[in-house]
Amino acid sequence: MLLGVRSSARHGRPARHLRLLQAAAAQLEPDSELDFSDPRQVFDKKSTPELVRSLAVLKLCSQDWFVDNALPILRGSERLLGRRLLLALARPLYSQFVPGTCEADLAQAAARLRRTGVRLVFAHMLEDDLREGQTLSALLDDNLALTLHQFGMATRVTAGEDTPLHPAQADRSGEFCERHGLRTMVDGEYSYTNPAIGLLTLALAANFNTQSPLIWGTTQCYLRDAEQTLTKHLSMVDSLGVSYGVKLVRGAYLEKEVTRALKLGIPRPIHDTYQATSDMYNSQVERMLGRVAALGDRSAVMVASHNENSVRLAVRLMAQLGLPRDDGRVLFGQTYGVYEQVSTPLASAGYAVYKSTPLGDISSILPYLARRAAENRTVARGTRSERRLLAAELCRRLGLTGS
Numbered sequence: 001m002l003l004g005v006r007s008s009a010r011h012g013r014p015a016r017h018l019r020l021l022q023a024a025a026a027q028l029e030p031d032s033e034l035d036f037s038d039p040r041q042v043f044d045k046k047s048t049p050e051l052v053r054s055l056a057v058l059k060l061c062s063q064d065w066f067v068d069n070a071l072p073i074l075r076g077s078e079r080l081l082g083r084r085l086l087l088a089l090a091r092p093l094y095s096q097f098v099p100g101t102c103e104a105d106l107a108q109a110a111a112r113l114r115r116t117g118v119r120l121v122f123a124h125m126l127e128d129d130l131r132e133g134q135t136l137s138a139l140l141d142d143n144l145a146l147t148l149h150q151f152g153m154a155t156r157v158t159a160g161e162d163t164p165l166h167p168a169q170a171d172r173s174g175e176f177c178e179r180h181g182l183r184t185m186v187d188g189e190y191s192y193t194n195p196a197i198g199l200l201t202l203a204l205a206a207n208f209n210t211q212s213p214l215i216w217g218t219t220q221c222y223l224r225d226a227e228q229t230l231t232k233h234l235s236m237v238d239s240l241g242v243s244y245g246v247k248l249v250r251g252a253y254l255e256k257e258v259t260r261a262l263k264l265g266i267p268r269p270i271h272d273t274y275q276a277t278s279d280m281y282n283s284q285v286e287r288m289l290g291r292v293a294a295l296g297d298r299s300a301v302m303v304a305s306h307n308e309n310s311v312r313l314a315v316r317l318m319a320q321l322g323l324p325r326d327d328g329r330v331l332f333g334q335t336y337g338v339y340e341q342v343s344t345p346l347a348s349a350g351y352a353v354y355k356s357t358p359l360g361d362i363s364s365i366l367p368y369l370a371r372r373a374a375e376n377r378t379v380a381r382g383t384r385s386e387r388r389l390l391a392a393e394l395c396r397r398l399g400l401t402g403s
């Protein structure tokens with residue numbers, strides 16, 4: 001689940017003629033400002049030690065032996081060395097992707113991101129495994145308490161409001177989000193849990209999206225049925241007459257989904273090729289941007305991707321459709337700590353960019369770290385990898401190249 005506070009620009013939306021002018025200007029050269037390859041601009045606000053750490057972590061994440069076994073390696077080290085020693089050893093990896101464990105750490109991360117015009121969207125981590133001796137109902141109670149605690153924290157950090165949230169308010173957490181303009185994006189998970197998650201999300205949307213899209217769903221475009229599912233959800237919210245926001249992702253659980261399908265002898269729920277996933281992703285970006293342009297305030301989309309082509313496509317379409325860069329209806333989302341070459345130029349050009357930021361101690365965050373390691377292997381193999389940009393900027397700072 002991702003939590004973020006509505007952009008303040010939302011309340012001061014430009015008049016229509018101004019919006020048209022902005023659109024026309026943007027249409028001339030829609031993404032000429034978007035240079036994803038200038039290391040100096042991208043890492044301007046990063047210290048040299050931060051660059052060294054990023055380079056080392058991305059190098060590690062490009063190693064198959066590590067990425068293929070990241071979770072067992074991290075879990076095994078925790079058992080063998082204990083949590084404190086593991087944290088000491090894995091500190092660079094942890095600090096790259098996680099700002100810390102508490103609200104003060106989150107506030108610091110938010111302040112650091114603000115320097116580059118990037119905002120924070122709080123990635124809310126819940127336990128999905130029963131601990132030894134724990135009942136399901138105790139797990140759900142613990143998760144609810146954590147949710148309420150983190151709702152309050154997200155509001156204080158992102159909106160600067162000091163609003164304690166008491167357990168008695170559990171059944172009113174939706175109202176809490178409504179009162180504080182806290183947008184809640186419900187994540188897409190596994191193909192076999194998504195139908196229930198989708199229904200719950202729609203039920204929440206029916207209750208709380210009467211004025212604006214507070215509750216968002218997620219569409220994972222690596223799923224073969226992504227388009228049909230989204231069609232169903234959109235027609236449902238339309239028939240209820242409520243607003244809706246959609247976070248578009250490619251999808252994070254490819255290996256698990258494929259392995260499970262093979263094991264159960266069921267059809268693979270994921271597209272056969274990366275290209276098919278990308279085609280689906282880009283077509284849904286186009287579809288959702290068209291919907292935002294047509295429905296105004298009742299619709300919103302987050303292009304949650306690190307893929308430069310998808311981001312460029314979204315930017316080009318926004319210009320063609322006359323969509324303002326930052327009025328709260330179109331957001332871009334990337335992972336905290338990486339893909340600065342996408343986030344920084346986007347934010348500098350005035351688009352609404354959010355970094356998905358988790359909190360948690362090393363052991364609660366191990367599966368997250370393992371997923372990020374796997375994700376970064378793809379990026380490290382990309383044609384213009386972040387690693388190369390980091391190396392170029394380090395060389396420049398150390399006087400090893402010209403310019």
Ligand SMILES: Cc1cc2nc3c(=O)[nH]c(=O)nc-3n(C[C@H](O)[C@H](O)[C@H](O)COP(=O)(O)OP(=O)(O)OC[C@H]3O[C@@H](n4cnc5c(N)ncnc54)[C@H](O)[C@@H]3O)c2cc1C
Binds near residue numbers: 186220270334375
């Ligand atoms: C803000 C934010 C929110 C997110 N929320 C969610 C969420 O709710 N649920 C979720 O699952 N993920 C979520 N993610 C993770 C997201 O799915 C991954 O970041 C994303 O898949 C990485 O793809 P990309 O668009 O950045 O680009 P790329 O690096 O171009 O694409 C990599 C992706 O392509 C797909 N792919 C790769 N190889 C193949 C293949 N052989 N066949 C088919 N498909 C392939 C996979 O989805 C892979 O992750 C979120 C990410 C962000 C930044």
